[in-house]
Amino acid sequence: MNTTDNRSAPACAGADPELFFPITDNEDGPAFLQIQEAKAICAGCPIRESCLEDGMDEPYGVFGGTTPKERRRLRFKRGQASAGQFLPWAYA
């Protein structure tokens, strides 16, 4: 009998790790397709939110469907929000 609860299993289990850690940091370059494929896997992941929170400070890789650049923007927005500032351009 299989007692594994797949509702909490990461969707990336068994996926190619290179999709989530492209060889280059240039998200618009050759890594673009790898990143898009990783994000598509993350989109159906049942632990996406916790993965994003755990990976928020990670400088490399796709976590919770976000790239390092996207996480930097999120950290910045959160920092501004917690400081009580409203910067409309940051939410564009």
Ligand code: SF4
């Ligand atoms: S959200 Fe995290 S755990 Fe889920 S597929 Fe993406 S990288 Fe893997």
